Amino acid sequence: AQKVTQAQTEISVVEKEDVTLDCVYETRDTTYYLFWYKQPPSGELVFLIRRNSFDEQNEISGRYSWNFQKSTSSFNFTITASQVVDSAVYFCALGSGYSSASKIIFGSGTRLSIRP
């Protein structure tokens, strides 16, 4: 069975602090995809990143970075120098199969609050 666990329900930090959101996944597939989505207070789901199971290189995009470790089945997300606009619920997700358009299951989300 596939599963995504986001153990941190809520995190609150002061602006400019770095924060890491944890994601642990379970799958029996050898080929799979991992995603992060952001859901700001407005409610839409915003795609942040996709990573396939064969690519363990870390990714950096501005203040965002992702650390994928197959050995620990983790795909953690770090925001450097956090800003108030980063306040949102963040979802980690797992997709099965050989296509990034296969169905994906979501973790329960981590609510991140950035205090001024």
Next chain:
Amino acid sequence: DARVTQTPRHKVTEMGQEVTMRCQPILGHNTVFWYRQTMMQGLELLAYFRNRAPLDDSGMPKDRFSAEMPDATLATLKIQPSEPRDSAVYFCASAPARGEGYTFGSGTRLTVV
């Protein structure tokens, strides 16, 4: 930017009424998904289509829910009859055959009273 369009944005209806939610996927995307988001269950996959054919609807209560894609530009999710426990935000998403992740619509917030 291309976007997935969902209508209506909000719907309040009485228990027992039929509800139809519509989704226009991004042109050229061949896979369409319906998700439901509630506080208790989080984001649940209800059904999805590829090239308009249903691939998986195991997450959908079959007795009252139905999902269709009459053509490549329209996906529908119907609930008949609706019940208060159906109150949720329903998201549609579409994805190309190859590429990055799904693109989600803004959702339909359904309230059944």
